[in-house]
Amino acid sequence: MRHVMVVDLGYGDAGKGTVVDWLCASRPVHTVVRFNGGAQAAHNVVLRDGRHHTFAQFGAGTFRPGVRTHLSRHVVVDPLALAAEADHLTAVGVPDALDRLTVDGEALLATPYHRAANRAREIARGADRHGSCGLGVGEAVAYGLAHPDEAPRVADCARPAMLRRRLTALRDRLTAELGPLDAPPVEDCLPAYAAFADRVAIVDRAHLAGVLRAGTCVFEGAQGVLLDEWHGFHPYTTWSTTTFANAEALLAEAGLAGTAQRLGVLRVTTTRHGPGPLVTEDPALPFADPRNPTNPWQGRFRFGHFDAVAHRYALAAAGGVDGLALTHLDLAGPALRICRRYDTVDRLTPGPAGDLDRQAALTARLLRARPVLDEAPTDWPAAVAAELGAPVLLTSHGPTADDKVPALAAAVSAPR
Structure with a gap:
């Protein structure tokens, strides 16, 4: 092969x-x-x-x-977007996409806080926008480089206490820098990430x-x-x-x-x-x-x-x-x-x-x-x-x- x-x-x-x-x-x-x-x-x-x-x-x-x-x-994984994508695949006749998926636990997570910060920065650029897609991928990478030991990762979805701490620290840092973010409370996010960990094969x-x-x-x-x-x-x-x-x-x-x-x-x-x-x-x-x-x-x-x-x-x-x-x-x-x-x-x-x-x-x-x-x-x-x-x-x-x-x-x- x-x-x-x-x-x-x-x-x-x-x-x-x-x-x-x-x-x-x-x-x-x-x-x-x-x-x-x-x-x-x-x-x-x-x-x-x-x-x-x-x-x-x-x-x-x-x-x-x-x-x-x-x-x-090397992929920045967004479990919330992934669930929506799986739903559409089911609607077009592919009900087993999640069954055929493996995800490296070291991959960074893209969260609603990254997305909100990404959009806030792009709006602030005004006429000098870079052409971001507004989904927080670059924001997740930047945060991972700045805080490699604290950035939320896929494996954290199976560790609720760890994920709570990391999401809270992420939210607090970005809010201190950019002001209030258009994103849900941490506690509202946790069930979706736990469901992702239960449904998907997370591997090393x-x-x-x-x-x-x-x-x-x-x-x-x-x-x-x-x-x-x-x-x-x-x-x-x-x-x-x-x-x-x-x-x-x-x-x-x-x-x-x-x-x-x-x-x-x-x-x-x-x-x-x-x-x-x-x-x-x-x-x-x-x-x-x-x-x-x-x-x-x-x-x-x-x-x-x-x-x-x-x-x-x-x-x-x-x-x-x-x-x-x-x-x-x-x-x-x-x-x-x-x-x-x-x-x-x-x-x-x-x-x-x-x-x-x-x-x-x-x-x-x-x-x-x-x-x-x-x-x-x-x-x-x-x-x-x-x-x-x-x-x-x-x-x-x-x-x-x-x-x-x-x-x-x-x-x-x-x-x-």
């Missing part, structure tokens, strides 16, 4: 969910492993019969019978090693490399490592370093939900995305021509790929063009992780840059492969697994 890691080489919303669903439909997959992000993920999967679900914390292979989900310690980090040896796993990334906490265009970034790094670390811990295929996902049109650089943005493009409506936190969903400069940068920041999945080819037409260089530069080079001043300076350059647009390629997969120096192994021409076309018979490695 060979595991597969799926990462978005844009600003998110490239179609990771539909690619993961296709992988799980086209071969026996034991588990989808989530390795970054949290409940702000929105991975849309549509079945042939029209059923649809937006996967946030459950793996995007959950529609496929028997495919499990593992939330690794050693559990994943057995899963990886039990069958083929698909590592499903969240967001996109151009939003990465270290390599994205600061401050319009996420509090999450969106490259392959977390997945590679989990494999290495299991003694399986270098055993997974690296698959990068791209839209044929470069998009961004919310503010920040999008050099090729063109409001005249005749596209809309009903799955990504304008909302009070991220703002509007923006479309641009294919930005080979930005995607080459993402590819380098991610450490390269074995192949690409190119999605939304049903949108390709004469109006959609390709950008191979900007007016001032044709290549962006990633810097060392942690140099946010450098990333902020890069952001300023990109906000001033203008695209140089070439005409639409006659063969989009060939053009993208040439520009990025990686083969296109899978193309997607619609939302369902049936709309996926492998470029070669064994393009995306099957189990062996």
